[in-house]
Amino acid sequence: xxxxxxxxxxxxxxxxxxxxxxxxxxxxxxxxxxxxxxxxxxxxxxxxxxxxxxxxxxxxxxxxxxxxxxxxxxxxxxxxxxxxxxxxxxxxxxxxxxxxxxxxxxxxxxxxxxxxxxxxxxxxxxxxxxxxxxxxxxxxxxxxxxxxxxxxxxxxxxxxxxxxxxxxxxxxxxxxxxxxxxxxxxxxxxxxxxxxxxxxxxxxxxxxxxxxxxxxxxxxxxxxxxxxxxxxxxxxxxxxxxxxxxxxxxxxxxxxxxxxxxxxxxxxxxxxxxxxxxxxxxxxxxxxxxxxx
Amino acid sequence: xxxxxxxxxxxxxxxxxxxxxxxxxxxxxxxxxxxxxxxxxxxxxxxxxxxxxxxxxxxxxxxxxxxxxxxxxxxxxxxxxxxxxxxxxxxxxxxxxxxxxxxxxxxxxxxxxxxxxxxxxxxxxxxxxxxxxxxxxxxxxxxxxxxxxxxxxxxxxxxxxxxxxxxxxxxxxxxxxxxxxxxxxxxxxxxxxxxxxxxxxxxxxxxxxxxxxxxxxxxxxxxxxxxxxxxxxxxxxxxxxxxxxxxxxxxxxxxxxxxxxxxxxxxxxxxxxxxxxxxxxxxxxxxxxxxxxxxxxxxxxxxxxxxxxxxxxxxxxxxxxxxxxxxxxxxxxxxxxxxxxxxxxxxxxxxxxxx
Numbered sequence: 001x002x003x004x005x006x007x008x009x010x011x012x013x014x015x016x017x018x019x020x021x022x023x024x025x026x027x028x029x030x031x032x033x034x035x036x037x038x039x040x041x042x043x044x045x046x047x048x049x050x051x052x053x054x055x056x057x058x059x060x061x062x063x064x065x066x067x068x069x070x071x072x073x074x075x076x077x078x079x080x081x082x083x084x085x086x087x088x089x090x091x092x093x094x095x096x097x098x099x100x101x102x103x104x105x106x107x108x109x110x111x112x113x114x115x116x117x118x119x120x121x122x123x124x125x126x127x128x129x130x131x132x133x134x135x136x137x138x139x140x141x142x143x144x145x146x147x148x149x150x151x152x153x154x155x156x157x158x159x160x161x162x163x164x165x166x167x168x169x170x171x172x173x174x175x176x177x178x179x180x181x182x183x184x185x186x187x188x189x190x191x192x193x194x195x196x197x198x199x200x201x202x203x204x205x206x207x208x209x210x211x212x213x214x215x216x217x218x219x220x221x222x223x224x225x226x227x228x229x230x231x232x233x234x235x236x237x238x239x240x241x242x243x244x245x246x247x248x249x250x251x252x253x254x255x256x257x258x259x260x261x262x263x264x265x266x267x268x269x270x271x272x273x274x275x276x277x278x279x280x281x282x283x284x285x286x287x288x289x290x291x292x293x
Numbered sequence: 294x295x296x297x298x299x300x301x302x303x304x305x306x307x308x309x310x311x312x313x314x315x316x317x318x319x320x321x322x323x324x325x326x327x328x329x330x331x332x333x334x335x336x337x338x339x340x341x342x343x344x345x346x347x348x349x350x351x352x353x354x355x356x357x358x359x360x361x362x363x364x365x366x367x368x369x370x371x372x373x374x375x376x377x378x379x380x381x382x383x384x385x386x387x388x389x390x391x392x393x394x395x396x397x398x399x400x401x402x403x404x405x406x407x408x409x410x411x412x413x414x415x416x417x418x419x420x421x422x423x424x425x426x427x428x429x430x431x432x433x434x435x436x437x438x439x440x441x442x443x444x445x446x447x448x449x450x451x452x453x454x455x456x457x458x459x460x461x462x463x464x465x466x467x468x469x470x471x472x473x474x475x476x477x478x479x480x481x482x483x484x485x486x487x488x489x490x491x492x493x494x495x496x497x498x499x500x501x502x503x504x505x506x507x508x509x510x511x512x513x514x515x516x517x518x519x520x521x522x523x524x525x526x527x528x529x530x531x532x533x534x535x536x537x538x539x540x541x542x543x544x545x546x547x548x549x550x551x552x553x554x555x556x557x558x559x560x561x562x563x564x565x566x567x568x569x570x571x572x573x574x575x576x577x578x579x580x581x582x583x584x585x586x587x588x589x590x591x592x593x594x595x596x597x598x599x600x601x602x603x604x605x606x607x608x609x610x611x612x613x614x615x616x617x618x619x620x621x622x623x624x625x626x627x628x629x630x631x632x633x634x635x636x637x638x639x640x641x642x643x644x645x646x647x648x
Contacts (some may be wrong), residue, residue: 103516178341179374181372181374181376183372184338184370184372185376187343187363187364188341188343188369188370189361189364189389189390189393189437190364190390190393190394191393195393197379199378200390201376202380203378203379203380204379232579
C-alpha cells in the first residue's frame, strides 16, 4: 500500500523536477564540468581541479573587467534609482495624465536590447548620427569609437534612457499603494514635504525599491548586447565588461575551461552582491516582520 | 468651543454637506452618528481644515478659522486605518507632533512617557508600529493625537477596524482618556451602540444634513423622525405603512395589530410604524396573527436573529437563545404594541412608547 502511495507522490513532483533539471541544474553542471577539466578536442578531457579558477582569479584581465563592471553597475544604480524615484514622485496621481505618463514611460521597455544598441550606435555616430554630429558641430570633441569618456557616457545614457522607466513604474506602484490617510495625517501633523517623503513614502516604498535595485543591479551587471552592438567593448578594452570578456574568451579564443570557471565565478558574484543588497535593505524588516501594516 | 455656521460643501455640483449648524463645547465627547456616506468624514475634514467649505463659517474659540490651512489649526485626528510612521519607533511616533513644534527633548520625554502610560503602551515604546497588534497600533495613533494637546480632537471611526474584544476594551477607555484634555472631542461612528456607550451628545447625520441632536438616550427613546430612529437602531428598525382605525393598526385586509395605549390620542389615518428587533416576538402561525415567511436565520449562540418577509417588507426579530427555524417556514410575528413608534406620512414622530 505504502509503496504505491510513494510512487504517486513521485509522479506529482516529477514534472517540476524535470523542468528545474533541464532549465537550471543540467546546464549549470555542464559549465561546472568544463571548469574543472581541460580539453584538446576529440572529446578528451583531463582533470585540472581548481586550476582554471586560480588562473581567472589571478588574471589582470579579469580584474580589469570586474572593476569596469562594478563601476558601470554602480553608476547605473546611482543615476537610475534616484532619478526613477524623483520622476515617480512628480507623476500625476489621477486623471488622464496618469495613463499618458505610464504609456510614455513603458515605451523604452518594449524595445529589444539589440535594437536599443543599434538606435544609439547610429544616433551617436559622428558622421551621420544626430547626437554625435550635433555635438561635434557645437565644438565638443565627442567620438565614442575613439574616446573612453565618450564611450562610457554613451553606454550610461543609453542604459538610463532604456531602464529608468522600470524604476519609475515600480516606484509609482509603491506610491499608489500608500493609503491617503497617511498624507492626511502628515498634513495635520504639520509635516514638511521632506518629512512626508522621508517618514512615509520612503519606508512604504522600501519593498519596491529593493526589487528595483536588485533588478537593475542584476541586469546591468550582466549587460552584454548594448556594449557589444555600440562599442564592441572598445575603444581598446574600455567597455569590455565581464560578459563581453567572457564571450571573447569562450567563443573568440575557444578557451572553454577558463571561460567556464569565469562563468561560475561571475554567477557567484551576482548572487553574492544581490544577497548583500537584500540583507542590507531588509535589515529593518527582519526585526519587525511581525504584524500586518 | 467649536461653532459651525451654515456650513455647506459641494463637490462637483454634488452636496456632500448641506447647511450644517453646530456648536460643540469642550470637555465633552460629541458623537457624529450616521451611515456610510452620510457626510461625517467630509464634515470632519472641514473641521480639521483639510478642505474648505463651499460656504459658511467655522469659528474656534471665538476666532474665525474658515480659510485657515490645517497647519495653523492645531488639530489632532485619528482614522479608521492605523496610521503611524512605519520607520519610526513607537516613542518617536508619539513624539513626532512635539518634534514638529520644536519642543525641548526633556519635555518630550516626559510627555511621551505620560501619554504612553495613559494608553497602556509603555512597554512597547522601543518597537516599531508593525510589530504591534492592531489594537496596540491604534493606541499609538491615539497617543499621537493626545500628546498634541490640541483644542480639537477628531476621531473618525477609530475602532471600526478592530476586532470585537479590542473594540469593547478601547470603547470604555476612550472617554476616560480624552475627557481630561479639555478639548472639543468629536467621534464619528455608524454604530448606535457606540454612541450610547461613550457619547455625551449625539448628532445624527443623513445625506449631508444634521437631522437631530441631543443626548444619546433621548434620541434612542424619542427619535424626532423616522430617519433618526433608523440611525439609532441596530439591527435595522422594522418599518411598515399602516392605517389606524380606532384601536387597531391595519397592515392589510387581514394582518393587523392592536394599537398601544400611547397611540390613544392619534387620529385615524395612514401612518408609518417602526419597531426595534428585540420587541418583535415570533410564534406559530395563527388565524389572526401577522403571517410571514422566514428568509434567513442567524444564530450567534446567545441570540438568534430571524429575518422574515411579508407584504414586500423584511423584518428582523432578535430573540434570546437558540431557535431552530428554516428558510420558508411560515410563522406569525408578534410585535409588542406598547413598543411601537408611530410616524406621520412626512416621517415626523407622532407617538413614542413610554420610556
